[in-house]
Amino acid sequence: MPNNVQLLEPLVSVIIPTYNRPEYLKQAIASAVQQTYQxxxxxxxxxxxxxxxxxxxESFQDPRIKFWRQQQNIGMLANQMSAFNMAQGKYLASLHDDDIWNEDFLAKLVPHLEANSGLVLAFCDHYIIDTKSKINQAATEENTRAYKRDQLAQGIYQNFYKIGLVDKSIPTAAACVIRNDFIDWHSIPSEVGGMWDLYLAYLCCISGRGAYYHPERLTRYRNHEQTDTMLSGSRNAQAKIRKAQSEMFCYQIFAEDLRLRQFRxxxxxxxxxxxxxxxxGLLRNKQITAARPYLWQALSQQKFNLRTLVALTISFTPQLLANQFLGVSKNI
Incomplete structure (x- = not known):
């Protein structure tokens, strides 16, 4: 791209937090370097x-790349936020080290933000890929339906509380470009943990600005065993505990926000x-006494819930039987 054309384009910060995924990281960086928006x-x-x-x-030999290495492991969220705070661009986009962008991802989303200063973000749909970067078409279609992007028309959504926080249609961590100066990255509390992307959607929702949806699939989200989503759905007790604590923190804030009272x-x-x-998660971690109060509270404040009732029953089951049951029922 000629330099004089490039100068007319606003700077976009591409944020790639990484940990111990060298081969995937190489693919992620390559997809950023190869953007037609330069x-x-x-x-x-x-x-x-x-x-x-x-x-x-360094193998990319691209002066646009800035590398920072933490002196010690500071946790996923802190590393992510550290990178966000380094961003100098007018716009910002998150690219996980195991995901991949199509080369026209930025070229197709940034112009919508440039054309309308009333927008805080622009987002698109995305593919699901496997460990070998092959598109899983069935999983992709299922994902689009699950997050109701198949029901979204292309264009501007001025009040997007529902699609952002209820339908969770906006993949802020995987397929979204955000106006950088409208987010105070220091204001994101550590308690949001792995739900930082949902909390970011919340900050964008309450900004008073709109969102633009581009229905094309312009990025590729990798589904593999080491994602926190997969770990928390399996027998990894610590991942399940982390996810639940993050959800409790976020949903309590959302429920108490008067601007969101219709979804309370x-x-x-x-x-x-x-x-x-x-x-x-606590039961799987053999912390039975710690688990029960959460189950009693859930049972007392909601209508009949079989999942909660089963978990509470397990907490009163002899440990050996409980371990066997938890081992079989991975999805509760």
């Missing part, structure tokens, strides 16, 4: 990986569901 800075923030990825970063019952229900999830 006025970008690429911030790679390594969370003190066992194997320093600096050589991988939904947020309260999700808050109580997270109590059960946390309790199940």
């Amino acid at each position: 006025n970008i800075e690429i911030i790679v923030s390594d969370n003190c990986s066992p194997e320093n990825p600096q050589a991988i970063v 019952s939904y947020f309260q229900q999700k808050y109580l569901e997270a109590h059960t999830t946390l309790a199940i």
Whole structure:
């Protein structure tokens, strides 16, 4: 792209937090470098990986890439926020180290933000890929339906509380470009943990600005066993506990926000569901006494819930039988 054309484009900060995924990281960086929209800075923030990825970063020989390595592992969220705070661009986009962008991702989203100063973000749909970067078409279609993007028309959504926080249609961590100066990255509390993307959607929702939806699939989200989503859905007790605590924190804030009062019952229900999830994580961690209060609270404040009732029953079951049941019922 000619330099004079490039200068007319606003700077976009591409944020790539990474930890111990060298081969995937290489693909992620390549997809950022190959963007047809070229006025970008690429911030790679390594969370003190066992194997320093600096050589991988330097192999691209691209002056737009800035590499930062934490001196110790500071946690996923802190590493992510550290990179966000380094961003100098007018716009910002998150690219996980195991995901991939189509080369026209930025070129198709940034112009909508440039054309309308009343927008806080622009987002698109995305593919689901496997460990070998092959598109899983069935999973992709299922994902689009699950987040109701198949029901969204292209264009501007001025009040997007429902699609942002209830339908969760906006993939802020995987397929979204955000107006950088409208978010105070220091204001995101550590308690949001792995739900930082939902909390970011919340900050964008309450900004008073609109969102633009582009229905094309312009990014590729990798589904593999080491994502926190997969871990929290399996027998990894600590991942389940972390996820539940993050959900409880976020949904309590949403439920108490008067601007979101029309969705309060939904947020309260999700808050109580997270109590059960946390309790199940604690049960798997053999912290039975700690688990019960969360189950009692969930049971007393919501209508009959089989998942909660089963978990509470397990908490009174002899440990050997309880362990066997939890081992079989991975999805509760």
